[in-house]
């Protein structure tokens with residue numbers, strides 16, 4: 001285990017913000033993860049597990065303990081035994097790039113994650129917030145998550161089934177009830193060989209409008225990446241709108257009553273609320289719509305921090321921004337949206353070291 005000290009964290013995040021880690025270890029296998037955990041325990045150091053740094057705002061003061069970067073690689077393909085659903089299992093190390101994994105499965109002509117093309121970060125980050133986009137989320141394909149349970153004194157590696165992960169919209173036990181308890185080592189996804197791409201999302205349907213033949217998986221992947229790039233949601237070198245942590249707010253899920261109230265508030269302003277049913281009794285509302293109609297349009301900003309010129313939900317580091325700048329803008333947006341619309345927006349990125 002190579003133990004480093006005083007390592008800047010900003011370059012390891014997509015928003016390029018944050019102070020240093022007191023200690024830093026990159027673990028390439030489960031044994032190194034266990035060794036790093038033992039080191040943190042022996043010194044009573046707070047532990048933070050880092051993936052691709054694409055969903056983080058790290059404090060300007062950094063992290064006072066050990067940052068453990070998961071660098072477990074490898075993608076293995078196995079035929080599913082004991083099931084007659086014909087699916088193929090893909091098992092990937094938590095440190096693998098998620099988009100590389102998607103590319104691998106698309107090249108293998110297996111359907112199930114093609115709409116999640118272009119999402120930055122690691123494989124290990126995907127179960128944490130049940131990553132989703134363009135009509136798919138990983139909860140639909142994950143069959144097992146291999147973890148190290150930090151509560152287990154023997155440091156045993158365990159497999160969690162999807163039910164145990166408690167997946168819901170941008171949530172799982174990993175970022176809610178059991179936050180900080182598990183380190184994800186590997187994830188296994190069941191994909192459909194020869195399956196058709198899922199073209200249900202409006203932007204994707206529009207992209208392929210007028211085509212006579214249905215798109216294949218590779219074309220769908222390219223379309224998703226293209227649409228994402230147009231919204232600054234694909235990490236593209238040289239695009240200043242990419243210095244973000246992705247969407248900064250989750251789409252709120254409202255009760256029927258709250259949704260009616262929102263519709264009334266919109267009507268009073270001569271607006272119609274765009275919405276779509278998410279769960280049986282709750283409604284999902286576009287956070288971007290609320291943000292834009294609260295005075296924070298694309299390109300909004302003051303100096304070092306602002307809103308992407310391509311997407312109202314992305315807070316962007318325009319150069320030299322601090323975590324404090326980001327949180328100030330975040331709070332302004334939350335305050336204004338709540339004042340006008342009566343809805344409290346919940347941030348999506350994880351804040352670290354505050």
Ligand SMILES: Cc1cc2nc3c(=O)[nH]c(=O)nc-3n(C[C@H](O)[C@H](O)[C@H](O)COP(=O)(O)OP(=O)(O)OC[C@H]3O[C@@H](n4cnc5c(N)ncnc54)[C@H](O)[C@@H]3O)c2cc1C
Pocket residue numbers: 014048049050051052053054055056070094119120121122123124125126128129130131132133174182183184185232233234235242244245246247350
């Ligand atoms: C441009 C852009 C676009 C994005 N688009 C989307 C999108 O469309 N949909 C979407 O859902 N998200 C999106 N995101 C958010 C982000 O990419 C995902 O949440 C991603 O899965 C985070 O993975 P990561 O490896 O970067 O995790 P990090 O940012 O490194 O960490 C995030 C959290 O996960 C934990 N974590 C990471 N790895 C592990 C592990 N191995 N074990 C235990 N805990 C771990 C960390 O401790 C932290 O709490 C976007 C981000 C950006 C910058």
